[in-house]
Amino acid sequence: MVALGLQAAHFTAQQLSIRKQRTFGNFIRCGIAEPSGEPAPVGQKTKYNDGLFEKAFMTLFARKMEKFAAAPKAGMEAKKGWFEYDYESFVEVSKRVMLGRSRLQQQQVVRKVLLSMLPPGAPAQVVEVEVNEVKQKSGVHIKKCRYLENSGCVGMCLNMCKIPTQDFFTNEFGLPLTMTPNFEDMSCEMVYGQVPPPFEEDLASKQPCFADICSMANPSSSVCHKLQA
Numbered sequence: 413m414v415a416l417g418l419q420a421a422h423f424t425a426q427q428l429s430i431r432k433q434r435t436f437g438n439f440i441r442c443g444i445a446e447p448s449g450e451p452a453p454v455g456q457k458t459k460y461n462d463g464l465f466e467k468a469f470m471t472l473f474a475r476k477m478e479k480f481a482a483a484p485k486a487g488m489e490a491k492k493g494w495f496e497y498d499y500e501s502f503v504e505v506s507k508r509v510m511l512g513r514s515r516l517q518q519q520q521v522v523r524k525v526l527l528s529m530l531p532p533g534a535p536a537q538v539v540e541v542e543v544n545e546v547k548q549k550s551g552v553h554i555k556k557c558r559y560l561e562n563s564g565c566v567g568m569c570l571n572m573c574k575i576p577t578q579d580f581f582t583n584e585f586g587l588p589l590t591m592t593p594n595f596e597d598m599s600c601e602m603v604y605g606q607v608p609p610p611f612e613e614d615l616a617s618k619q620p621c622f623a624d625i626c627s628m629a630n631p632s633s634s635v636c637h638k639l640q641a
Contacts, residue, residue, distance in 0.1 A: 481505050566616075591608070620636055
C-alpha cells in the first residue's frame, strides 16, 4: 500500500515552494489539516486535506479492491460512486479484503489489484531484479506494451509514459521506479526501488524513430526528434 500511505513529510521552505509550484498550488496535493501543521499524536487520527488526485486514486484502488472484499455489514453502503471514497472508507474496504484470507492470500489480492492498474492489454509478470546488488522480486515485465505498439512512437513512449511515470513514482510517492522499454520487441521492464538515471544518461533517450511505423517519424534523424528539447 505504498502509494496510498500518504505519510507526512518535512521539507525546507525552498522544497515546499518547489513542490507547491509543481502541484499547481496544491490543487492535487493532500496536506495536513491540523492547526499546528504537524501530524496528530500517536493514538489520534491526523486530519488531512485530500486533493482531487488523492480522491481519484483512492476511489480507483478501493473500487478494484471491492471485487475481492467480503460483503459490507448491514446498513453500510455497498458501493460508492466516484470521488465518494475517503481514506476511512478505503481502509474499511481493505479490512473486508482481509476477512477469511491468510497473509499470503491478502498479498496476492493486492498484487492482482496493482497489476490490474497497468495499461489495459499489457500482459505482465512479476520478475526478480537486482537493485543495489540485492536480488528482489520488485520488477514487472510487460511482454508487449500496448501504448508503444499502438502509437509506434518513441517520443510518445518516453514523453507521455516512461519519464512522467518514473517522475511521478520517484518524486511524488517517494518510491523510485525505473522503466526500461525494449524497442526491439516493444516489451518493458519496470523496476521498483531503482532510481532512474538522468534523461541525458538514459539509453532510451538516444533511440531513433520507428521510421516504418511512426506517422511522425523523421528518418533522417539519428535520435527521435520528439526527444530533442
